[in-house]
Amino acid sequence: MKVINVVGARPNFMKIAPIQRLMMANENFTPILLHTGQHYDKRMSKLFFEDLEMPQPDIYLGIGSGSHAEQTAKVMMEFEGICQREKPDLVLVVGDVNSTAACSIVAKKLHIDVAHVEAGLRSNDREMPEEINRLVTDAISDLLFTTEKSGTENLHREGQAPEKIHFVGNVMIDSLVNNLEKSKNSDILSRLKLEKENYILITLHRPSNVDDKETLFKLINLFADIEKDIPLVFPIHPRTTKMIEMHGLNDKISAMKNLHLLEPQGYLDFLQLMRNAKATLTDSGGIQEETTYLGIPCITMRENTERPSTADMGTNIVAGRNVDYIRKLIGKIIDNDWKEARVPPLWDGKTAERILEVLANYRG
Ligand code: UD1
Numbered sequence: 001m002k003v004i005n006v007v008g009a010r011p012n013f014m015k016i017a018p019i020q021r022l023m024m025a026n027e028n029f030t031p032i033l034l035h036t037g038q039h040y041d042k043r044m045s046k047l048f049f050e051d052l053e054m055p056q057p058d059i060y061l062g063i064g065s066g067s068h069a070e071q072t073a074k075v076m077m078e079f080e081g082i083c084q085r086e087k088p089d090l091v092l093v094v095g096d097v098n099s100t101a102a103c104s105i106v107a108k109k110l111h112i113d114v115a116h117v118e119a120g121l122r123s124n125d126r127e128m129p130e131e132i133n134r135l136v137t138d139a140i141s142d143l144l145f146t147t148e149k150s151g152t153e154n155l156h157r158e159g160q161a162p163e164k165i166h167f168v169g170n171v172m173i174d175s176l177v178n179n180l181e182k183s184k185n186s187d188i189l190s191r192l193k194l195e196k197e198n199y200i201l202i203t204l205h206r207p208s209n210v211d212d213k214e215t216l217f218k219l220i221n222l223f224a225d226i227e228k229d230i231p232l233v234f235p236i237h238p239r240t241t242k243m244i245e246m247h248g249l250n251d252k253i254s255a256m257k258n259l260h261l262l263e264p265q266g267y268l269d270f271l272q273l274m275r276n277a278k279a280t281l282t283d284s285g286g287i288q289e290e291t292t293y294l295g296i297p298c299i300t301m302r303e304n305t306e307r308p309s310t311a312d313m314g315t316n317i318v319a320g321r322n323v324d325y326i327r328k329l330i331g332k333i334i335d336n337d338w339k340e341a342r343v344p345p346l347w348d349g350k351t352a353e354r355i356l357e358v359l360a361n362y363r364g
Contacts, residue, residue: 002086007034019171104141144164232258292347
């Protein structure tokens with residue numbers, strides 16, 4: 001089976017790495033690793049290939065940034081020619097970024113089968129660009145691999161044929177399991193003079209949190225309040241850097257003496273930061289899952305989550321942008337008062353194996 005494995009943006013790399021590796025070692029598969037170049041900075045892309053020991057992409061489209069329409073259209077135009085040339089049996093896409101939706105549309109219009117890994121997740125918030133990407137990709141995919149119960153239920157509710165849906169668990173946790181030992185060699189804690197379990201790790205990049213000045217201002221004021229009690233570590237996404245600059249908030253950031261503002265970190269350094277943190281304060285999707293696996297308290301600065309098992313079973317609390325509530329939750333974390341949590345089923349490091357098993361028996 002000739003498969004094009006698509007990556008585009010940072011959260012895709014850890015999902016494809018275990019699948020690409022197993023396919024390369026299995027004579028029944030001929031994988032082609034294609035990177036759209038949606039993310040292109042060394043710290044948003046190359047560093048992850050190195051940390052995850054992924055081979056260089058076989059094909060690099062070099063799309064870069066742009067408006068949603070521009071970025072999606074550019075990926076589609078480039079990817080069409082690649083599909084016509086390579087004639088793959090299957091295109092495998094992961095997650096919910098613009099590259100995911102763009103490549104699945106192109107493949108389907110060329111009558112190529114599409115597999116979507118991390119299917120069925122729904123925030124039910126159509127103002128989130130990722131929600132549109134999820135809906136479009138799932139609607140046209142031939143194989144739908146789900147990470148958690150809600151994903152399977154959502155797809156059933158949307159009328160997807162049951163034989164397309166395969167509950168295989170969370171492939172991002174495969175990467176976490178594979179790299180946990182290695183991350184212990186990272187010297188990031190000593191470099192930053194951080195004490196284990198005595199800092200809060202922050203990530204923030206959603207357009208709904210950073211594009212609007214008032215919201216961003218409110219969140220930065222919240223950080224300024226929290227840093228009086230506990231150090232903060234904040235690896236900052238390029239979008240957020242731009243917005244802080246654009247909204248004239250740089251001075252507020254530099255006035256915080258207990259804040260470690262970092263460039264985007266590689267996979268291993270970030271893993272080391274996450275597993276030793278007292279808690280994380282985030283608007284990321286993947287971090288909600290990784291902290292649930294690691295048993296680290298997580299506060300999600302969003303009104304909803306497409307990953308409800310992290311909140312129902314895991315360590316996550318979806319707090320919205322209610323800064324008073326978030327402040328109260330941070331107090332509970334400092335007092336070691338957090339909920340009991342469990343790891344959702346099949347988040348066991350073996351998801352890529354299960355995906356390959358389904359693919360090996362797939363007849364299209
Ligand atoms: C994208 C995904 C989002 C994911 C996030 C993880 C979509 C719609 N969004 O958001 O789901 O959570 O990646 O990071 O696909 N930029 C750089 N260097 C880079 C990449 C981006 O400077 O390597 C800057 C550019 O100014 C760009 C902005 O970041 O305009 C946003 O990048 P973009 O790819 O549009 O979306 P993200 O916010 O990264």
